[in-house]
Amino acid sequence: MLFYHLGKYVLLMKASLKRPEKWSFYWKEIIREMVSIGVGSVGIISIISIFMGAVTTVQTAFQLVSNLIPLSVIGQITRDNSILELSPTIGALVLAGKTGSNIASQIGTMRVTEQIDALEVMGVNSPGYLILPKIIAGITMIPMLVIVSVFLSILGGMIAGNLSGAVTQSEYITGLQADFKTILLTAGMVKAIVYAFIITSVSSYQGFYTEGGALEVGESSTRAVVVSCILILFADYIIAQLLL
Amino acid sequence: MIEIKDIYKSFDDKQVLKGITSTFKEGSCNLIIGASGSGKTTLIKCMVGLHEVDSGEILYNDRDFANLDFHERIPIRKEIGMLFQGSALFDSLTVQENVMFSLNMFTEMPNSEKLDRVNFCLSRVNLENVNKKFPAELSGGMKKRVGIARAIAMQPKYLYCDEPNSGLDPKTSIVIDNLIKEITEEYNITTIVNTHDMNSVMEIGDNILFLHKGEKWWEGSSKDIRHTHNKELNDFVFASKFFKEAMESNNL
Ligand SMILES: Nc1ncnc2c1ncn2[C@@H]1O[C@H](COP(=O)(O)OP(=O)(O)OP(=O)(O)O)[C@@H](O)[C@H]1O
Numbered sequence: 049m050l051f052y053h054l055g056k057y058v059l060l061m062k063a064s065l066k067r068p069e070k071w072s073f074y075w076k077e078i079i080r081e082m083v084s085i086g087v088g089s090v091g092i093i094s095i096i097s098i099f100m101g102a103v104t105t106v107q108t109a110f111q112l113v114s115n116l117i118p119l120s121v122i123g124q125i126t127r128d129n130s131i132l133e134l135s136p137t138i139g140a141l142v143l144a145g146k147t148g149s150n151i152a153s154q155i156g157t158m159r160v161t162e163q164i165d166a167l168e169v170m171g172v173n174s175p176g177y178l179i180l181p182k183i184i185a186g187i188t189m190i191p192m193l194v195i196v197s198v199f200l201s202i203l204g205g206m207i208a209g210n211l212s213g214a215v216t217q218s219e220y221i222t223g224l225q226a227d228f229k230t231i232l233l234t235a236g237m238v239k240a241i242v243y244a245f246i247i248t249s250v251s252s253y254q255g256f257y258t259e260g261g262a263l264e265v266g267e268s269s270t271r272a273v274v275v276s277c278i279l280i281l282f283a284d285y286i287i288a289q290l291l292l
Numbered sequence: 293m294i295e296i297k298d299i300y301k302s303f304d305d306k307q308v309l310k311g312i313t314s315t316f317k318e319g320s321c322n323l324i325i326g327a328s329g330s331g332k333t334t335l336i337k338c339m340v341g342l343h344e345v346d347s348g349e350i351l352y353n354d355r356d357f358a359n360l361d362f363h364e365r366i367p368i369r370k371e372i373g374m375l376f377q378g379s380a381l382f383d384s385l386t387v388q389e390n391v392m393f394s395l396n397m398f399t400e401m402p403n404s405e406k407l408d409r410v411n412f413c414l415s416r417v418n419l420e421n422v423n424k425k426f427p428a429e430l431s432g433g434m435k436k437r438v439g440i441a442r443a444i445a446m447q448p449k450y451l452y453c454d455e456p457n458s459g460l461d462p463k464t465s466i467v468i469d470n471l472i473k474e475i476t477e478e479y480n481i482t483t484i485v486n487t488h489d490m491n492s493v494m495e496i497g498d499n500i501l502f503l504h505k506g507e508k509w510w511e512g513s514s515k516d517i518r519h520t521h522n523k524e525l526n527d528f529v530f531a532s533k534f535f536k537e538a539m540e541s542n543n544l
């Protein structure tokens with residue numbers, strides 16, 4: 049069963065990565081998807097990011113009981129966690145829920161209302177037309193969202209540190225400037241790109257092979273979210289093993 | 293002209309089409325009728341390549357569609373227009389973008405020319421001032437008309453219509469039927485309509501193919517159908533008592 053889906057998924061990806069019939073036409077779709085994925089998710093990503101940073105700061109402060117460790121470490125920990133784990137992974141899980149379900153239900157609806165058949169009859173390579181723009185838009189916009197998220201998360205940490213009195217602004221900033229390893233940034237960005245591919249391609253797959261009606265479209269979109277989330281965490285582990 | 297020869301198609305172990313052979317001529321409306329589940333949709337989907345046949349030939353003016361690959365099929369696909377049962381308009385695009393879709397995708401026409409073609413197609417199906425509307429804002433009958441406009445945008449040689457009347461009131465049904473008939477004759481298209489509406493059969497059917505449990509059970513004109521002694525066909529055609537009485541009282 050697993051191999052059946054894996055095989056079908058690989059074939060679908062192969063079909064969608066074919067050279068487009070006409071780039072100018074695809075370009076419009078890519079822009080449309082970029083707006084939908086990028087601009088459409090800035091709001092939710094901003095909100096969760098600020099809270100992620102805030103929570104990390106407050107909880108790290110709580111766990112730091114030793115007087116030997118300077119409080120500025122809190123800033124450093126929030127920074128590193130945001131870049132490496134919180135912004136890419138939690139961000140991706142939220143985007144799987146938003147963008148993933150959106151993609152699956154959009155493509156699924158097109159399937160059950162015969163719109164995909166209509167494309168095929170015209171001679172359009174439907175996986176290419178429907179899926180490729182989403183993947184391209186995803187792997188460009190999601191890393192950008194992650195970068196925004198990192199900044200807001202660090203900002204959220206600073207605000208929370210100030211408000212709770214756990215760490216002063218200048219200590220926090222000292223921490224932010226201390227001892228930065230670029231591998232963290234690399235790993236964070238690699239994660240973001242891999243997650244983006246997972247979310248867009250898995251959700252497209254679930255939508256594309258929907259059979260039936262409105263009910264099944266709902267099921268596909270739920271499955272898209274569940275499978276994307278599991279694969280994101282799995283990929284998280286693999287990338288951590290490989291890169292760190 | 294489309295010829296199909298000995299088409300077989302099964303799903304899993306269920307044989308759905310059992311050796312269908314027929315010829316569909318230019319400028320004529322060919323109707324495929326039959327009870328629910330008899331394989332009408334499957335036959336059409338095989339002919340346009342949405343399903344692959346198990347065996348048999350599908351000849352579009354002597355080009356064997358069934359045995360071509362994706363790329364080799366594209367030139368034939370561009371000559372095929374199809375109206376889907378639920379219209380299948382792209383719901384994220386406006387009416388104008390829907391009709392323009394294949395022009396955008398496959399031609400290098402300048403914009404003004406494409407727009408002219410779109411407006412021509414829309415006026416041909418008697419739709420005006422709907423260019424900027426989205427499919428969700430249209431009635432069922434209007435969607436069908438946009439579907440026809442989209443199907444004829446590329447000046448097809450072959451037109452398929454899957455249940456063009458389903459979900460329409462009798463009056464709108466007749467309008468759509470007549471539109472299909474007129475377009476077929478005007479542009480000398482080979483049209484294949486899949487229906488269970490007996491009114492359409494009598495109104496627009498030049499050639500009628502009756503499918504029964506996946507076999508070609510009967511073929512003939514709408515005149516012949518009234519005098520047939522084929523039991524299954526009679527049961528199908530005269531399933532409605534009202535229809536039967538109307539036919540008899542008109543002495544047809
Ligand atoms: N994709 C499919 N997978 C499996 N079986 C199918 C598939 N499509 C159709 N069938 C089966 O093939 C048979 C013929 O179906 P088809 O849709 O062609 O009938 P139809 O004549 O169009 O009926 P209707 O008038 O109800 O539309 C049915 O028994 C159906 O269950």
Ligand SMILES: [Mg+2]
Nearest residue numbers: 332333334455
């Ligand atoms: Mg059918």
